Amino acid sequence: MESKMPTSAVAPGLPRLRRGRSLTLALLLLGVLWMQPTVARAASADAPYRMIVLLQITYRSGGEGACTGFMLGPHTVGTAGHCLVSPTDGAATKVRVTPGLDGLDSPYASVQAASFSTTVPWGTFQDNRYDFGTITLPSDALGNATGWFTIHSASSSELTSGTFLTAGYRADRTFGTLEGVTGAINNFDAYFLYYRWNTTHGDSGSPIWTQDAAGRYAVVGIVKGYLVSGSGAVLTDEGIRITAPVENFLLSALSAPTVSAAQPSIPTLFSVPAGQPATVSGAGWPASSAAALQQSSDLVHWSPILSGTSDAQGNVAFRITPAVTSYYRIVAVGAAPGDAGQGVVTGGATTEPPGAGGRFASPPVFGAGSVAQVVFVGGTVQQLEAAVSAAGARGVWSQDAAGTYRLLAVGAPSFVQAPFVAAFPNGFVGATAVTLVR
Structure with missing residues (x-):
């Protein structure tokens, strides 16, 4: 099986990316100066390679394909958009995720994705600037076993001076072979990274990463495809550059709900003023099920602060006195932030409807295509x-x-x-x- 890398396609009314003669000439002139990458078979059981996953995909047309993805949270995988919505085979209907695969040896469980999504510009128009997407897994078990990458919007100086790595499940190697490349980013613009690493079918969706000062594996790009000349010669490999809008899209998927064994039906948010004692209690839970109280200052990023177990009648309660005004909700332990439970609050706190806020997490940044x-x-x-x-x-x-x-x-x-x-x-x-x- 192989993934199908898209040719350039631009949405009606959006400006066409410069893929013409001037760019071609510039790339050819730069070619003699580009560093040759170092290629090696990756040790798939080691970090960060075990965080890289093989994607086996079935499409609406009935066709099949394979791509690479990377763990970016306990139940979230990042990849290229064309792996999830193929220009030729339509949207994916089934995605199987296998991390750390080495030939036929799979040290981790292979799981079926619970859901997946890509951007509107890619899914609707195949706009290459928005060729990225995410996959949500049915639980946190896989990500907790493998670990995951962080996401980093690298500056121009970081891209110019750094050494970067990628690894993917290439279609031209024996099945299950994870091959890694180390090299330089030779050029970049507002949307793309350009490099000569000889990526090919199957590499699509692979992370392009570096290791930051804290030792974290930080993804700065996503392998997309390559640009070719009129005669079909490959001019350069091409990846999606992680910028603030891309980072926002990827990180928003961390809040996508998983499938939980204990999944209460009614989300309820509570805003508790600073210094006000309050009791947040939930009802209608399965008897003796684990629950947690989560806290947020912006309704986007949630952190667990207390845990407990429901009684025989399915009730659970948490006593809090917050230092600052915050939002709170009760969730099933191990569930995604969206799986909040029905509840009541007493002691001076105010209750807000599900999803209260009605705002964007950060100001919109409009690109050249509006x-x-x-x-x-x-x-x-x-x-x-x-x-x-x-x-x-x-x-x-x-x-x-x-x-x-x-x-x-x-x-x-x-x-x-x-x-x-x-x-x-x-x-x-x-x-x-x-x-x-x-």
């Missing part, structure tokens, strides 16, 4: 429309539960907005990656 990837912290469709309007955008794309991209046009008549409203009848619970269009 498109911005941003995280909506949660709220109603009306709150989303208001936030989009305040950001100066005319519309927003979001992916529904079936994987279909829906457009909400700001200020449009109700019959135009009806399909979007029907797709999200309960609004957005928790952090959701969306795409704004100006």
Whole structure:
């Protein structure tokens, strides 16, 4: 099986990337100066190579393919967008994830993905600038066993002076062979990294990483494909550059819900003022099930602070006196932040509806194509429309539960907005990656 790397395709109305004669000539002139990479078979059981995964993919057309991905959280995998939405075979319908594979030896469990998504510009238009995506696993077990990479938006000086690595499951090697490359980033722009590492089919979605001062393995790019001349000769390998919008999209997937054995049905958020004693209690849990109290200052990033067990009647309670005003919620232990439980709060705290906030986690940064990837912290469709309007955008794309991209046009008549409203009848619970269009 092999992945199919896309040719350049640009969304209608978006500026075409410069892939013409001037770039070709510049790349050819630079070619004589580029460092030759070091290639070696990777030790797949060692860090960080065990955090790199083989993706075996079935597409809507019935076709199959293989790509590489990388763990970026306990239940989240990053990869290239064209691995999840193929220009020729359509969207993926099934993705199997296997980390640390060495031939037929698999030291870790192979799991079926619970869900996966890519960006609206790639999924709809195959816009190469947004060719990245994420996969959500059914539990945290795999990531906790392998560990995961961090994400880093590298500066120009870091890209110019650093030495970088990548490793992937190439289609031209024996099945299960993880091959690594060490080399330099030879050129870059606002969206892409360029290098000569001889990447090929199967490498798509591989991480491009370096090791930071703290010893962490930091991903600065994602292997995408290569650029070719008119005669078909490879001019340069090409990867997605990790920038703030890319980082926001990838990190938003860390909040995607897993499938939990104890998954309470009603998310409830509590805002507790600083210095106010309060009891946060949950009801309707399975008897003797593990639960945790999570805290957040921005409704996006959640941290567990207390753990407990429900009683025989399915009740659980936590007593808190926060030092600063924060949001709290009760979740099943091991569940994603979206799996919050039904609950009540007493002692001066205020209760907010699921997904309260109605804002973006960070200000939208619009690229040259008047498109911005941003995280909506949660709220109603009306709150989303208001936030989009305040950001100066005319519309927003979001992916529904079936994987279909829906457009909400700001200020449009109700019959135009009806399909979007029907797709999200309960609004957005928790952090959701969306795409704004100006």
